[in-house]
Amino acid sequence: MNYQVGMISLGCSKNQVDAERMLSLLSENGFTICSDPACCDAIIVNTCGFIEDAKRESIESIFEAAQQKKGRLKVLAVTGCLAERYQNEFADEVPEADVILGMGSIGEIAASLRRALEKGERVISFREKSDLPLEGERILANEPYFAYLKVAEGCDNRCAFCAIPDIRGHFRSMPMEKVLEEARRLADRGVVELNVVAQDTTRYGQDLYGKLMLPELLRELCKIEKIRWVRLLYCYPDRITDELIEVIASEPKIVKYIDLPLQHINDRLLRRMNRRGDSSLIRPLLKKLREKIPGVCIRTTLIAGLPGETEEEFEELCDFVREEAFERLGCFAYSTEEGTPAGEMPDQIDPELRRHRADQIMELQMGIAAEIARSLEGQTLEVLCEGYDEEARCYAGRSYMDAPDIDTKVYFTGRGGLKPGQFVTVEITGADGYDIVGEEVVLG
Template sequence: MAVKVGMVSLGCSKNQVDAEILLALMVNNGYELCADPEQCDVVIINTCGFIEDAKKESIETIFEFAQLKAQGKVKVLVVTGCLAERYREELAMEIPEADVVLGIGKNTEIAKAVKEALDGQRVTAFGDKADLPLNGDRVLSTEKYSAYLKIAEGCDNKCSYCAIPLIRGGFRSRKMEDILEEARGLAESGVKELNLVAQDTTKYGQDLYGEYSLDKLLTELCKIDGFHWIRILYGYPDRVTDSLLEVMAREPKVVKYIDLPLQHANEKVLREMNRNGSFESLTALMQRIRDKVPGVVLRTTFIAGFPGETEEEFAQLVEFVRAVRFERMGCFAYSTEEDTPAGEREDQIDEEVRRHRADLVMEEQMGIAFELGKSLVGKKLEVLVEGYDDEQQMYVGRSYMDAPDIDTKTSFVSEYEDVKPGDFVWVEILDSVGYDLIGRQTEPDEK
């Protein structure tokens, strides 16, 4: 009888892609996937170790499944992902309930490690971060019509607050032919929405081809039949080229949406974050993107309460949010990370102040987002159907303005038959409630 394996993947979509490769490795070695943890022989926890809250969630999840193991419901507990890579032997020593602790450089050995654990051995294995597999079969954990496609791994930006280079290593692009081969397979399997991810998508290709090549990659991806939307996530503002914007404006499949985490708008704070830019330069960049890609949705994230951030510097961030009016935005309280230059600074800001500042930014954004929602009433948006809400008695989906998992929803009624998840339909917006839109299915305008 096949050994049943379950997976809990925490953190970002990039980690989720790793989890899908791990699941395929297990399936290809004869293991059976199981969705119910209490019915699993083996549970793999693909952890996140990015910021303090994520680390706490990872540890809590490990202990939750350790209890199931103590009750005899799980035989083998596997811990991998960013937390395992970052803390290595320390984690293996402090959590003896974990039968396997695997660094990301040893992900290809997961099936072997699980077999050894089932035979009674405890396995801890770590390798070179660059050995993390970027190619290979995947078992998609998303809905069949939407998938993430990782185009690069690691990061060279060395932002002073961030531990990602310590965890994931230096930036390395996948070969374009490998990405396109995987993309064709995803399209053939029914994927209609392709979401490009990396630690820095806009740097794609520089290490392999000597130039930023996201524009060329997008052009090739658009030639693949089956994709309706191709979305850019996790870009870096310094690398938004005119040629990239031209592709976004020209290619119908590339949704008019770009995710550029800016982190701050004050020049001094950005410099101390080891980032470029200023209030003026970033305002100009946002305007350039909007000018070259009409109708574009700008998504960003900010950090409030960075060490040494003064009231005046924070006020400039709020003013920037007010001035640019981002369509989508998140703001997080600064998280002190060990082994980072910012984490070693003595001028740390009280955590309550950090969180209060982040709340103030989000309050500012909330008003902007609500006004944007009201401005869409009477307009038609193309929506990717995700399901039916029995309580509301409405269909639920996302417009081009909304990435999966992080953005808002559009709910709508329909008089059409056979509306199903994965369909693209046109919705006339009748109202906005908070961040979300309400509408009814309609016909598209004639071109």
């Protein structure tokens, strides 16, 4: 029987790639992918379990999807990080879930759904995390002109605040030839922008080849003719080598953008976080990136309210944000996560104060981002058009400074007939908060 199945995928881009591989497996096994929950025989909720807000969103999505059982829906499946993290509790506490699969079991999604749909079985499977496949065909869940290219799985960094190593297992790189095969397939399907991701992208290849191989991988990706942009996400500061900087600076297809989660600048807190490197590494690295890569856009993420963070240490973080004037920045309020070293620290800060501190950082960043946007007036940028925005009554797209889903937009007027995925030259005429406003430059 041809069953209709829907997918709700939450959380990060790595989780999205897992969802896209599940969709492809389902399609290969005779299921029809459906975007309307009311028409689905089965719905998969691919959960995130990273921090408290993400867990809450995942639980809400599960219960919202379960409401469809009042109609056509027969089977609700739960996969992803939250299921893996709380596997012992999930079966009892979420009886609405007919299929529960851990990270290592998502390759069983098609067979599991058929057992539940055709035999009425409840299927629960938690294979070894290392059974999660590193490769496979995908059905893109986003617009077809960009894709996330996941080059590794898992993490060994063991940051004190983070549960990801326990959820996703040890770091494993995908062999380079397999990464390049997937990139070529994506390019042949119309993808023009590759966003290279992993839990620790800069560590790519060390486990397989005995050395950091991201620079070599990037050079090979740039040889793929149909790819126009290659973007780097989730890079660790202590693995930003001179070779990597040179590749970013010299390869025209690599956008001058680097996502560099720093978390904090105070040395005591960085040690408490179990982060490699301290301010004596971070500050010179930022200086070097700006010197060696003209026009580089640096994105970072920070954590406010880690246990024991004093007012003075928080002010040091605020001063750091002012001094560095990051082009793109996000700040999270620390989330107490069970099973992590930080979650066991005695000097937990009141959640309201954590949120207040994170909000303060973001208020600072709003002013910095607006100033940076205004400084672009009169310049031209290459923009990847994402279509016509009916509400704004103009086109919207992204410049090299903007990663999909997390960064700002460029809103611009154009000659008409522009298609999503088309590159256009835009002259910047102003700014609207974080966003940039401009008009297309018609060349020739």
